[in-house]
Amino acid sequence: MPELPAAARPSAVPRRRALLLGAAAGAAPGLAPGTARSASRRAARSVDGRRVAVIGAGVGGLTVAHELAERGFAVAVYERRAVPGGKARSLYVPHTGTGGRRDLPGEHGHRGVFGFYHNLPDTLRRIPLPGGQSVHSRLTPVRWVELARVTGRPDLPVPVDRWVPSSLSDVNLLISSLAGLLQEGVRLPPWEALFFAKQAVMLLTSCTERRFGQWEYVRWWDFIRADGMSEDYQKFLGGGVQLLQALRAPVASTRTCGQGMESILYDLAGRGSDTGGPFDRVFDAPTSEAWLDPWAAHLRALGVRFAFGRSVERLDLRGGRIASATARTVYGTTERIDADWFVVALPADRAVRLWNPALRSADPRLAAMDGLRHTWCSGIQYYLREQAPGIRGHVVHVDSPWKLASIAQSRVWSAPFARTWGDGRVRESLSVVISEWETPGILYGKPARRCxxxxxxxxxxxQMKAHLADHAPLDDALLETWYLDEAITEDGSGGLRDDDPFLMNTAGSWDLRPEATTAVPNLFLAADHVRTYSNIDFASMETANEAGRRAAGAILAAAGGTGGGGGAEVRTFRGYEAPEFAAARALDRQRWRQGLRHVLDIG
Incomplete structure (x- = not known):
């Protein structure tokens, strides 16, 4: 293939991050490196018993800070990066903005705010914007998901408005309707479509006890019997169409895959969606600009203090409680963090590094987290001189060995691209998620992690060109530059390392996940690996938000009330459950207690 333009080069501290880091220090002198007072010392002046240290400024950590700050707690947030948001943050190409324009933006992943999310949208509505609106108003619908195939295989543009039958009361009709959709839309053989539809309805009508007691331990790939099915069945239903990143079909549990499928089906049937909204929504600007920066500003207005560039390295357990924590700054110095309550809002792979022998002994569930598995799922941006031709909504590249999904950002961002970001020549950010890093590619015959x-x-x-050649060809001449997620770095031996792996909800992993509370009475957890119960529980922004709410509620209860500023208990919002399935689930509960199979579990 023609040589691609050189990548935009990362720097140690990109300009936007350096400005934010400096602004944080300037706005709060106690956060500046080398000063005598740290954020923890300032927090110590607050009402006794209401000091909270949140470790990690991802969605879970910011949610905890939001809920507790509204209730009068003194909250300090410690984050190793220079910006808030964790994996949800936008990526910016350093030093690419000229003439008053911002640096070229990109996204880490899909950044979809699905209709079946309920906890996160409530938070978005409570983040004010100038003019009286909220961040929730920055969501814009994505009307199409295109299932693109390589040359010679028909593409499948899917409108994501309501297309599942609204009536769910007749199980036989539902099975035949789902089978018909798969047969006509995806062109599966009739018997394969009918079998999958039957399995799907079996999940929809399974009781909670069976879901956790049986389906949690069965891999989705085995449940749908993908090994004996056609290649298209395996690709469309066995994980090739990777819309929900935590649900990797070959290893994911049937319970969590079924939960995702159920949520999507209800959404597409117009059942229980957030404000009756569309199934798929994204922000109308880079996520950091539309959501995370306004969120951090609102939290500062509530009194939350941010300490960026701090990596917490140790939690000190004394007398059965966390007495303090130790953070290392970007300058190599260490700081002591004092608080009454500590919240670890880090991804599971980083949280376990804080579990020293004393903590593992105090709460064995923390040690169980060692068994959680992670995968790579990162974004690459292609900056084009013209708007991407013919690409609307999310595009899933079905036959891609690296399971690519892309979106042309200029189609959903409201600001004119060339006048807002970059140097005026770039008019498009084609954002691509790479979900599979272990399978050889088509150019070099190597898996992504060995490139x-x-x-x-x-x-x-x-791989994208091979999928779009028939209807939306990508011209090499359009490409100005590219930028791979800064978390992906070369390891010096011809391969790559990933600083931001993604949690997988593998079969049986529910047993390894902790609660928001721990056996240490002033230590709490808030991230997408934490067990949640109100809505979905697979790794997502929605799960991280609910986990943050649960941690905040537990602190509120442990502190003996509503905090210095008053306020109600912390709410969580339940996902939708179809009343038509209540009788079938009650019957299945009886069969489960009798040791019997589900009535549809007949091969």
Missing amino acids: TRAEVAREVWA
Whole structure:
């Protein structure tokens, strides 16, 4: 293939992050490196018993800070990066903005706010914007998901408005309707479509006890019997169409995959969606600009203090409680963090590094987190000189060995791209998620993690071109530059390392996940690996938000009330449950207690 333009080069501290880091220090002198007072010392002046240290400024950590600050707690948030948001943050190409324009933006992943989310949308409505609106108003619908195929295979544009039958009361009709959709839409053989539809309805009508006691331990791939099915069945239903990143079909539990399928089906049937809204929504600007920066500003207005560039390295357990924590700054110095309550809002792979022998002994559930598995799921941006041709909504590249999904950001961002970001020449950010890093590609015959960054860029571009050649061809001449997620770095031996792996909800992993509370009475957890019960519980922004709410509610209860500022208990919002299935689930509960199979579990 033609040589791609050189990548935009990352720097140690991109300009936007350096400005934010400096602004944080300037706005709060106690956060500046080398000063005598740290954020924890300032927090110590607050009402006794109401000091909270939140470790991690991802969605879970910011949610905890939001809920507790509204209730009068003195909250300090410690974050190793220079910006808030964790994996939800936008990526910016350093030093690419000129003439008053901002640096070129990109996204880490899909950043979809699905209609079946309920906890996160409530938070978005409570983040004010100038003019009286809220961040929730920055959501814009995505009307299409295109299932693109390689040349010679028909593409499948899918409108994501209501297309599932609204009536769910007749199980036989539902099975035949789902089978018909799969047969006509995806062109599966009739018997494969009918079998999958039957399995899907079996999940919809399974009781909670069976879901956790049986389906949690069965891999989705085995449940749908993908090994004996056609290639298209395996690709469309067995994980090739990777819309929900935590649900990897070959290893994911049937319970969590079924939960995702159920939520999507209810959404598409117009059941229980957030404000009756569309199934798929994204922000109308880079996520950091539309959501995370206004959120951080609102939290500061509530009194939350941010300490960026702080990596917490140790939790000190004394007398059965966390007495303090120790953070290392970007300058190599250490700071002591004092608080009454500590919230670890870090991804599971980073949280376990804080579980020293004393903590593991105090709460064995923390040690169980060692068994959680992670995968790679990162984004690459292609910056084009013209708007991407013919691409609308999310595009799933079905036949891609690296399970690519892309979106042309200029189609959903409201600001004119060339006048807002970059140097005026770039008019498009084509954002691509790479979900599979272990399968050889089509150019070099190597898995993504064994490529260089430049090889990844060429390989992804080639795989996309192969899928879009028939109707929306990508012209090499349009490409100005590319930027791979800064968390993906070269390891010096011809491969890559990932600083931001993604939690997988593997079969049986529910047993390894902790609660928001721990056996240490002043230690709480808030991230997407934490067990949640109100809505979905697979790794997502919605799960992280609910986990943050649960941690905040537990602190509120442990502190003996509503905090210094008053306020109600912390709410969580339940997902939708179809009343038509209540009788079938009650019957299945009886059968489960009798040791019997589900009535549809007949091969």
